[in-house]
Amino acid sequence: MSDNDIREVVKDAHGAVQRPEPPAFDRVWSAAESQHLIERRRYATFSGIAAALAMVAIVAGLWSSQEAGMSDDYLIADSLLNTTQWSAPSDALMPTHEFDIYQEIPFLMESTDLEEGTLL
Amino acid sequence: MREHDALENNPQVSLKALEALHGQLFGWALSRCGYDEAVAEDLMQQAYVEVLSGRARFDNKSTLKTFVFGIVQNLARSQFRQMAVRLRLIRTYTFPGGDQHSCTDHADHSEQQLIWKAVESLPQRQRDITELVFCRDMTIEEASKVMGITVGTGRVHYDRAKKSLADALAELRQKESNL
Numbered sequence: 496m497s498d499n500d501i502r503e504v505v506k507d508a509h510g511a512v513q514r515p516e517p518p519a520f521d522r523v524w525s526a527a528e529s530q531h532l533i534e535r536r537r538y539a540t541f542s543g544i545a546a547a548l549a550m551v552a553i554v555a556g557l558w559s560s561q562e563a564g565m566s567d568d569y570l571i572a573d574s575l576l577n578t579t580q581w582s583a584p585s586d587a588l589m590p591t592h593e594f595d596i597y598q599e600i601p602f603l604m605e606s607t608d609l610e611e612g613t614l615l
Numbered sequence: 616m617r618e619h620d621a622l623e624n625n626p627q628v629s630l631k632a633l634e635a636l637h638g639q640l641f642g643w644a645l646s647r648c649g650y651d652e653a654v655a656e657d658l659m660q661q662a663y664v665e666v667l668s669g670r671a672r673f674d675n676k677s678t679l680k681t682f683v684f685g686i687v688q689n690l691a692r693s694q695f696r697q698m699a700v701r702l703r704l705i706r707t708y709t710f711p712g713g714d715q716h717s718c719t720d721h722a723d724h725s726e727q728q729l730i731w732k733a734v735e736s737l738p739q740r741q742r743d744i745t746e747l748v749f750c751r752d753m754t755i756e757e758a759s760k761v762m763g764i765t766v767g768t769g770r771v772h773y774d775r776a777k778k779s780l781a782d783a784l785a786e787l788r789q790k791e792s793n794l
Binding site: 496498501502504505506507508509510511512514515517518520523524526527528530531534535 | 663785
């Protein structure tokens with residue numbers, strides 16, 4: 496059986512089988528259009544809500560950073576220059592103290608005895 | 616080229632061209648969802664939404680027919696797979712014993728219905744390529760594109776389908792001559 500024979504036979508069989516009539520194009524198309532419109536509206540609504548939420552988050556972030564900024568301690572140059580004392584705004588900012596054995600040990604030792612002419 | 620009734624999000628697609636394909640597309644949608652009219656209509660509506668919204672964009676790389684058939688095929692594969700399974704289950708339990716896959720009236724076993732039954736008994740891809748090439752007048756290349764397979768794979772399925780159908784038809788002729 497040739498290709499064309501098979502094609503003809505199958506095509507005839509396909510045509511002979513009873514199938515439902517297609518629905519009217521206009522009906523399906525208008526249903527698709529209204530679905531598309533609903534989807535667009537839904538998308539616009541969600542986008543609007545997302546944009547509003549983003550705005551709220553940004554405003555809240557800015558407001559809270561302003562709040563935090565108000566409580567920060569700033570160094571004022573004039574007052575710093577007019578005094579001989581200064582303390583760091585926070586211990587956390589200070590470097591870790593490292594013991595300097597050559598500079599600090601002699602003062603820590605309380606002995607006044609001389610050892611071979613040298614203060615211990 | 617933009618036609619006067621071209622779609623906003625798909626300027627290469629005209630409404631008239633889509634309308635001309637409507638009947639064939641319905642036939643294809645029917646065969647994608649177990650010949651359920653309501654599901655086929657939903658499938659077509661969804662396909663038109665894809666075209667309207669521009670989510671599926673036609674760029675003249677294939678024919679419009681291949682393009683819309685491909686949309687229906689992809690939608691059927693993704694969205695309607697679960698629905699088809701449910702429908703099949705409902706039918707199995709509502710009409711036990713009945714062959715609900717086709718809309719054909721199998722009480723009348725005319726030759727043409729037996730031939731079509733032979734087509735329906737082919738494996739899914741062979742059945743699809745047979746329908747697209749023999750009944751929807753597509754080339755193997757176009758049919759492969761719709762089915763989302765390579766042309767080589769399409770040819771293999773086409774050859775196997777042809778051989779199976781030739782055997783089935785020979786068997787039918789043999790039975791007829793014996794009667």
